[in-house]
Amino acid sequence: GENVEQHPSTLSVQEGDSAVIKCTYSDSASNYFPWYKQELGKRPQLIIDIRSNVGEKKDQRIAVTLNKTAKHFSLHITETQPEDSAVYFCAASRGGADGLTFGKGTHLIIQP
Amino acid sequence: DSGVTQTPKHLITATGQRVTLRCSPRSGDLSVYWYQQSLDQGLQFLIQYYNGEERAKGNILERFSAQQFPDLHSELNLSSLELGDSALYFCASSVSGYEIPGEQFFGPGTRLTVL
Numbered sequence: 001g002e003n004v005e006q007h008p009s010t011l012s013v014q015e016g017d018s019a020v021i022k023c024t025y026s027d028s029a030s031n032y033f034p035w036y037k038q039e040l041g042k043r044p045q046l047i048i049d050i051r052s053n054v055g056e057k058k059d060q061r062i063a064v065t066l067n068k069t070a071k072h073f074s075l076h077i078t079e080t081q082p083e084d085s086a087v088y089f090c091a092a093s094r095g096g097a098d099g100l101t102f103g104k105g106t107h108l109i110i111q112p
Numbered sequence: 113d114s115g116v117t118q119t120p121k122h123l124i125t126a127t128g129q130r131v132t133l134r135c136s137p138r139s140g141d142l143s144v145y146w147y148q149q150s151l152d153q154g155l156q157f158l159i160q161y162y163n164g165e166e167r168a169k170g171n172i173l174e175r176f177s178a179q180q181f182p183d184l185h186s187e188l189n190l191s192s193l194e195l196g197d198s199a200l201y202f203c204a205s206s207v208s209g210y211e212i213p214g215e216q217f218f219g220p221g222t223r224l225t226v227l
Contacts, residue, residue, distance in 0.1 A: 032213035043218040099157030
Protein backbone atom coordinates (compact mmCIF):
# COMPACT_ATOMS: atom_id res chain seq x y z
CA GLY A 1 0.00 0.00 0.00
CA GLU A 2 0.85 3.68 -0.04
CA ASN A 3 3.51 5.04 2.31
CA VAL A 4 3.91 8.77 2.98
CA GLU A 5 7.04 10.14 4.64
CA GLN A 6 6.99 13.67 6.07
CA HIS A 7 9.87 15.91 7.19
CA PRO A 8 10.71 17.57 9.45
CA SER A 9 8.77 16.36 12.48
CA THR A 10 9.27 19.74 14.19
CA LEU A 11 9.95 23.10 12.55
CA SER A 12 10.57 26.33 14.42
CA VAL A 13 10.70 29.59 12.45
CA GLN A 14 10.71 33.27 13.30
CA GLU A 15 7.48 35.15 12.74
CA GLY A 16 7.53 36.61 9.24
CA ASP A 17 9.90 33.97 7.85
CA SER A 18 8.93 31.17 5.48
CA ALA A 19 8.31 27.53 6.39
CA VAL A 20 8.68 24.52 4.11
CA ILE A 21 7.43 21.00 4.86
CA LYS A 22 8.28 18.11 2.54
CA CYS A 23 6.59 14.78 1.83
CA THR A 24 7.36 11.80 -0.35
CA TYR A 25 4.96 9.07 -1.42
CA SER A 26 5.50 5.58 -2.75
CA ASP A 27 2.46 4.70 -4.89
CA SER A 28 2.69 6.14 -8.41
CA ALA A 29 -1.09 5.66 -8.73
CA SER A 30 -1.72 8.36 -6.10
CA ASN A 31 -3.26 11.41 -7.74
CA TYR A 32 -4.56 13.62 -4.93
CA PHE A 33 -2.39 15.33 -2.32
CA PRO A 34 -4.10 17.40 0.40
CA TRP A 35 -2.53 19.23 3.31
CA TYR A 36 -4.33 19.46 6.64
CA LYS A 37 -3.75 21.72 9.63
CA GLN A 38 -4.65 20.41 13.07
CA GLU A 39 -4.71 22.49 16.23
CA LEU A 40 -4.49 20.78 19.60
CA GLY A 41 -7.62 18.78 20.33
CA LYS A 42 -9.33 19.88 17.14
CA ARG A 43 -10.24 18.23 13.86
CA PRO A 44 -7.90 18.28 10.82
CA GLN A 45 -8.82 21.10 8.44
CA LEU A 46 -7.89 21.18 4.77
CA ILE A 47 -5.70 24.16 3.93
CA ILE A 48 -4.74 23.35 0.34
CA ASP A 49 -4.73 20.40 -2.04
CA ILE A 50 -3.21 19.53 -5.40
CA ARG A 51 -4.02 16.96 -8.04
CA SER A 52 -1.52 15.06 -10.13
CA ASN A 53 -2.20 17.03 -13.33
CA VAL A 54 -0.95 20.24 -11.69
CA GLY A 55 2.60 21.15 -10.63
CA GLU A 56 1.91 24.06 -8.31
CA LYS A 57 -1.01 25.70 -6.57
CA LYS A 58 -1.16 28.90 -4.50
CA ASP A 59 -3.65 30.35 -2.07
CA GLN A 60 -2.51 33.64 -0.55
CA ARG A 61 0.43 32.82 1.78
CA ILE A 62 0.24 29.08 1.15
CA ALA A 63 1.56 27.15 -1.83
CA VAL A 64 2.02 23.49 -2.67
CA THR A 65 4.34 22.03 -5.30
CA LEU A 66 4.22 18.52 -6.73
CA ASN A 67 6.95 16.59 -8.52
CA LYS A 68 5.33 13.42 -9.88
CA THR A 69 8.55 12.02 -11.28
CA ALA A 70 10.32 12.21 -7.94
CA LYS A 71 7.11 11.42 -6.04
CA HIS A 72 7.40 14.32 -3.65
CA PHE A 73 5.33 17.35 -2.75
CA SER A 74 5.94 20.30 -0.48
CA LEU A 75 4.00 22.90 1.49
CA HIS A 76 5.32 26.46 1.54
CA ILE A 77 4.01 29.05 4.01
CA THR A 78 5.30 32.61 3.57
CA GLU A 79 5.16 35.52 6.04
CA THR A 80 4.38 33.18 8.91
CA GLN A 81 2.12 34.41 11.70
CA PRO A 82 1.53 33.15 15.27
CA GLU A 83 -1.79 31.60 14.21
CA ASP A 84 0.11 29.35 11.80
CA SER A 85 1.41 27.38 14.80
CA ALA A 86 -0.14 23.91 14.58
CA VAL A 87 0.54 20.37 13.36
CA TYR A 88 0.49 20.02 9.59
CA PHE A 89 -0.20 16.71 7.84
CA CYS A 90 0.39 15.81 4.23
CA ALA A 91 -1.63 12.99 2.68
CA ALA A 92 -1.95 11.03 -0.55
CA SER A 93 -4.84 9.21 -2.17
CA ARG A 94 -5.49 7.25 -5.36
CA GLY A 95 -8.90 8.78 -5.86
CA GLY A 96 -12.37 9.14 -4.46
CA ALA A 97 -12.68 5.43 -3.75
CA ASP A 98 -9.70 5.43 -1.43
CA GLY A 99 -8.86 6.74 2.00
CA LEU A 100 -6.12 9.23 2.70
CA THR A 101 -2.69 7.95 3.72
CA PHE A 102 -1.21 10.54 6.06
CA GLY A 103 2.34 11.48 6.91
CA LYS A 104 3.34 11.55 10.59
CA GLY A 105 2.87 15.30 10.85
CA THR A 106 5.04 18.39 11.33
CA HIS A 107 4.73 20.50 14.45
CA LEU A 108 5.21 24.07 13.23
CA ILE A 109 6.21 26.57 15.90
CA ILE A 110 6.20 30.27 15.08
CA GLN A 111 8.60 32.17 17.34
CA PRO A 112 7.58 35.80 18.08
CA ASP B 113 -17.81 23.89 11.79
CA SER B 114 -17.37 21.38 8.94
CA GLY B 115 -21.00 20.23 8.92
CA VAL B 116 -19.95 16.70 9.93
CA THR B 117 -21.25 15.64 13.34
CA GLN B 118 -19.99 12.87 15.59
CA THR B 119 -21.37 11.45 18.81
CA PRO B 120 -20.44 10.95 21.53
CA LYS B 121 -17.64 13.45 22.08
CA HIS B 122 -15.99 11.33 24.77
CA LEU B 123 -16.35 7.68 25.65
CA ILE B 124 -14.76 5.87 28.58
CA THR B 125 -15.13 2.12 28.79
CA ALA B 126 -13.39 -1.03 30.02
CA THR B 127 -11.35 -3.66 28.22
CA GLY B 128 -13.44 -6.35 26.57
CA GLN B 129 -16.41 -4.06 26.04
CA ARG B 130 -18.11 -2.99 22.82
CA VAL B 131 -18.92 0.57 21.75
CA THR B 132 -20.59 2.29 18.82
CA LEU B 133 -19.49 5.62 17.40
CA ARG B 134 -21.87 7.60 15.23
CA CYS B 135 -21.27 10.00 12.36
CA SER B 136 -23.58 12.17 10.27
CA PRO B 137 -22.01 13.46 7.05
CA ARG B 138 -22.47 16.91 5.54
CA SER B 139 -25.72 17.38 3.66
CA GLY B 140 -25.25 16.02 0.15
CA ASP B 141 -22.09 14.03 0.86
CA LEU B 142 -22.36 10.36 -0.07
CA SER B 143 -18.97 9.14 1.18
CA VAL B 144 -18.05 8.57 4.80
CA TYR B 145 -14.53 7.74 5.91
CA TRP B 146 -13.37 6.61 9.36
CA TYR B 147 -9.90 7.41 10.72
CA GLN B 148 -8.11 6.57 13.95
CA GLN B 149 -5.59 9.00 15.45
CA SER B 150 -3.18 7.88 18.15
CA LEU B 151 0.21 9.11 19.30
CA ASP B 152 2.09 6.03 18.12
CA GLN B 153 0.20 5.25 14.88
CA GLY B 154 -0.66 8.77 13.74
CA LEU B 155 -3.72 9.30 11.55
CA GLN B 156 -4.78 6.01 9.96
CA PHE B 157 -7.53 5.31 7.47
CA LEU B 158 -9.88 2.57 8.63
CA ILE B 159 -12.74 2.22 6.14
CA GLN B 160 -14.86 4.08 3.58
CA TYR B 161 -18.53 3.79 2.69
CA TYR B 162 -20.18 5.30 -0.36
CA ASN B 163 -23.98 5.52 -0.55
CA GLY B 164 -24.42 2.57 1.75
CA GLU B 165 -21.75 0.30 0.30
CA GLU B 166 -18.27 -0.44 1.54
CA ARG B 167 -15.84 1.19 -0.91
CA ALA B 168 -12.34 0.89 0.54
CA LYS B 169 -10.65 -0.72 3.50
CA GLY B 170 -7.56 0.45 5.30
CA ASN B 171 -5.94 -0.74 8.51
CA ILE B 172 -9.16 -1.80 10.16
CA LEU B 173 -8.95 -4.60 12.72
CA GLU B 174 -11.30 -7.59 12.47
CA ARG B 175 -12.75 -6.56 15.86
CA PHE B 176 -13.95 -3.33 14.23
CA SER B 177 -16.83 -3.01 11.78
CA ALA B 178 -18.81 -0.22 10.22
CA GLN B 179 -21.94 0.41 8.22
CA GLN B 180 -23.69 3.24 6.44
CA PHE B 181 -27.45 3.53 6.69
CA PRO B 182 -30.01 4.66 4.07
CA ASP B 183 -30.04 8.16 5.59
CA LEU B 184 -26.23 8.15 5.02
CA HIS B 185 -25.22 8.32 8.67
CA SER B 186 -22.55 5.82 9.61
CA GLU B 187 -21.64 3.84 12.69
CA LEU B 188 -18.28 2.38 13.67
CA ASN B 189 -18.50 -0.60 16.01
CA LEU B 190 -15.48 -1.50 18.14
CA SER B 191 -15.63 -4.77 20.07
CA SER B 192 -13.44 -6.73 22.48
CA LEU B 193 -11.76 -3.45 23.29
CA GLU B 194 -8.10 -3.36 24.30
CA LEU B 195 -6.06 -0.64 25.97
CA GLY B 196 -4.38 0.07 22.64
CA ASP B 197 -7.71 1.02 21.07
CA SER B 198 -7.71 4.24 23.07
CA ALA B 199 -7.53 6.97 20.45
CA LEU B 200 -9.33 9.80 18.74
CA TYR B 201 -11.70 8.50 16.07
CA PHE B 202 -12.58 10.84 13.24
CA CYS B 203 -15.24 10.57 10.65
CA ALA B 204 -14.90 12.52 7.39
CA SER B 205 -17.31 13.01 4.53
CA SER B 206 -16.92 13.84 0.88
CA VAL B 207 -19.14 14.32 -2.13
CA SER B 208 -16.96 11.99 -4.20
CA GLY B 209 -16.72 8.24 -3.91
CA TYR B 210 -15.33 7.26 -7.26
CA GLU B 211 -12.47 8.26 -9.52
CA ILE B 212 -12.26 11.98 -8.85
CA PRO B 213 -11.11 12.67 -5.29
CA GLY B 214 -12.85 15.40 -3.39
CA GLU B 215 -12.10 17.31 -0.23
CA GLN B 216 -12.75 15.31 2.90
CA PHE B 217 -14.39 17.30 5.70
CA PHE B 218 -13.57 16.01 9.16
CA GLY B 219 -15.92 15.84 12.12
CA PRO B 220 -14.89 16.90 15.65
CA GLY B 221 -13.94 13.34 16.61
CA THR B 222 -14.80 10.93 19.40
CA ARG B 223 -12.17 10.43 22.07
CA LEU B 224 -12.24 6.81 23.23
CA THR B 225 -10.52 5.84 26.47
CA VAL B 226 -10.28 2.14 27.33
CA LEU B 227 -9.41 1.45 30.97
